Amino acid sequence: MHEKTIFALSSGSLPSGVAIIRVSGPAVADTAEKILGCLPPPRKATFSRFRHPSTGDLLDEGLSIYFPGPNSFTGEDVLELQGHGGKASVEAILTALASIEGLRVAEAGEFSRRAFENNRMDLTELEGLSDLIAAQTEGQRRQALSQSQGVLRALYEGWRSDIIQARALIEAELDFADEDDVPGSVSDQVWSGVLTLINQISDHLDDGRRGELIREGFSIALLGPPNAGKSSLLNALARRDVAIVTPQAGTTRDTIEISMRIGEHLVVITDTAGLRQTDDEIEREGIKRAVQAARHADLVVWLSPSDAPADLPVKLREIPNEQLLTIGTKADLATSQCEIVVSTVYTNGLDVFLRELEDRIDKRLGHGESAALSRQRHRFALNECSNCLRLSIQSKLDLELRSEHLRQAGDHLGRLTGRIDVEDLLDVIFSEFCVGK
Ligand SMILES: Nc1nc2c(ncn2[C@@H]2O[C@H](COP(=O)(O)OP(=O)(O)OP(=O)(O)O)[C@@H](O)[C@H]2O)c(=O)[nH]1
Structure with missing residues (x-):
C-alpha cells in the first residue's frame, strides 16, 4: 500500500471539451470531502461542484466518480473529476489538489504501476494498454486491445502453471524414489508434456515476427x-x-x-x-x-x-x-x-x-486471429524458457538437475508476466507510459 495519494490529468491535451483528473491512494475519501464537500456514492457519476479546500472558492463544476479499492484501475481508492477542459480550469483543480496534505503529482505511468503492484494487471496487459494508447492503425488497436485484456497473460500463465505442475511431479518422484508405491513412469508422462510445451512455444515464436511488425x-x-x-x-x-x-x-x-x-x-x-x-x-x-x-x-x-x-x-x-x-x-x-x-x-x-x-x-x-507476442522482451524470455525446457528433457542428466531446469523455465515465464523478479524492468517499462496513465 502506498502512503502517498497521487493525482494527474488523465485525459488528453488541453483545451478539450472535458478533462478528467484522476486521484488514487489512501487520501481519496479525505480529498473528496475537501474538494466536493462529500464522498460521492461508489461507481456513480455524480454532479459536483469542485471547490478550493481552504478558501471554498468555486473552481469548476462537473461529474465526480468514486471507485473504492480494490475494484478500481489501480486497486486503490480512486476518484475521477470530470470538469471543463480549459487550461485555467484544470490548472486551478490541480493546484487545489496539490495543496492537500498527503497528495502529490503522479509520475509517468504511476497509476499503471500501482495497478501492476496491486495485481490488477500483469506486465503484458500493461504493455498492451500502453500500446493501445499509442495505436495508430486498426491492426495495432486490435492487437493492443486483446493484449490488454490478457491474451498473452492467459497463454504464459497457463504454460507456467503446466511447468510448475510438471516440476511438482518430478519433485515427488525424487522425494519418494525409494518407496514402492510411486510408479517410476510418472516422469515419462511429464517429459512428453514438456515436449508438447516446447513445440507450442516454438510455434508461438515462429510467427514471422507478426506481433512485433x-x-x-x-x-x-x-x-x-x-x-x-x-x-x-x-x-x-x-x-x-x-x-x-x-x-x-x-x-x-x-x-x-x-x-x-x-x-x-x-x-x-x-x-x-x-x-x-x-x-x-x-x-x-x-x-x-x-x-x-x-x-x-x-x-x-x-x-x-x-x-x-x-x-x-x-x-x-x-x-x-x-x-x-x-x-x-x-x-x-x-x-x-x-x-x-x-x-x-x-x-x-x-x-x-x-x-x-x-x-x-x-x-x-493477418488480422489478429491468434495471440502474437509484440515485443523483443517477450521473444527473449520465451527463448530462454524454451532453452531451459530443452535441457530439462535430456534423459542423461540427473533428475534433480532436470527439475532445476524446469524451475528456471518457469521463472522466465514468471518474469515475462511480472510475477517474479522484475524490479529492474519496471522503470524501463513504465517510462513508456504517459503521465496520467
Ligand atoms: N516520365 C516520367 N518521369 C518520371 C516518373 N517518375 C520519376 N520521373 C522523373 O525521373 C527523374 C528521376 O526521378 P527520381 O524520383 O529522383 O528517381 P530516383 O530513382 O529517386 O533517382 P536517384 O535519386 O538518382 O536514385 C526525375 O526527373 C523525375 O521527374 C514517371 O513516372 N514518369
Whole structure:
C-alpha cells in the first residue's frame, strides 16, 4: 500500500471539451470531502461542484466518480473529476489538489504501476494498454486491445502453471524414489508434456515476427537503379515532397524514411540511393546503406524503369521471392514487362500498387486471429524458457538437475508476466507510459 495519494490529468491535451483528473491512494475519501464537500456514492457519476479546500472558492463544476479499492484501475481508492477542459480550469483543480496534505503529482505511468503492484494487471496487459494508447492503425488497436485484456497473460500463465505442475511431479518422484508405491513412469508422462510445451512455444515464436511488425511497422525498401523514380514514388505515397527529385541520376544519397498506413497496418517505407558502380565515396556509402535497408526490409520493391528495364543486381538475389516485388516505373514513357506498372507523372497504377502492398502485408500480418507476442522482451524470455525446457528433457542428466531446469523455465515465464523478479524492468517499462496513465 502506498502512503502517498497521487493525482494527474488523465485525459488528453488541453483545451478539450472535458478533462478528467484522476486521484488514487489512501487520501481519496479525505480529498473528496475537501474538494466536493462529500464522498460521492461508489461507481456513480455524480454532479459536483469542485471547490478550493481552504478558501471554498468555486473552481469548476462537473461529474465526480468514486471507485473504492480494490475494484478500481489501480486497486486503490480512486476518484475521477470530470470538469471543463480549459487550461485555467484544470490548472486551478490541480493546484487545489496539490495543496492537500498527503497528495502529490503522479509520475509517468504511476497509476499503471500501482495497478501492476496491486495485481490488477500483469506486465503484458500493461504493455498492451500502453500500446493501445499509442495505436495508430486498426491492426495495432486490435492487437493492443486483446493484449490488454490478457491474451498473452492467459497463454504464459497457463504454460507456467503446466511447468510448475510438471516440476511438482518430478519433485515427488525424487522425494519418494525409494518407496514402492510411486510408479517410476510418472516422469515419462511429464517429459512428453514438456515436449508438447516446447513445440507450442516454438510455434508461438515462429510467427514471422507478426506481433512485433504490427506494433513497430512493416518495413518496405524502395530499390532500383538511379533515376528509376524511387523518390518520386515515395513522395507520391507520402502525398508530400519528402525526398528531392531531380533528373540527375544519383540524387538520393542517404536513406529517407516515411511512416504511413496501408490498409490496417503501419508501414515504414524507405527510399534509397540508386544502385550503380561509382567512384564517388558518398554515393558508395549511400549504396551500402541501400543494400542494408533491403536486407533488413520485410518487403523490397524493385523499381525497373519502363524505358530502361533493370534486373535485380546479384547482391540482392538472396532475397526470398515472397519478400520481393518488382514494378515497372515511368509507365507513361514505354511499355513494361512488369505486371504492376506505375507512373508518378500521371499518377496511374498507384492504386494497383497499393492494393498489392496491402495484400502482401495482410498475408504476412493477418488480422489478429491468434495471440502474437509484440515485443523483443517477450521473444527473449520465451527463448530462454524454451532453452531451459530443452535441457530439462535430456534423459542423461540427473533428475534433480532436470527439475532445476524446469524451475528456471518457469521463472522466465514468471518474469515475462511480472510475477517474479522484475524490479529492474519496471522503470524501463513504465517510462513508456504517459503521465496520467
Ligand atoms: N516520365 C516520367 N518521369 C518520371 C516518373 N517518375 C520519376 N520521373 C522523373 O525521373 C527523374 C528521376 O526521378 P527520381 O524520383 O529522383 O528517381 P530516383 O530513382 O529517386 O533517382 P536517384 O535519386 O538518382 O536514385 C526525375 O526527373 C523525375 O521527374 C514517371 O513516372 N514518369
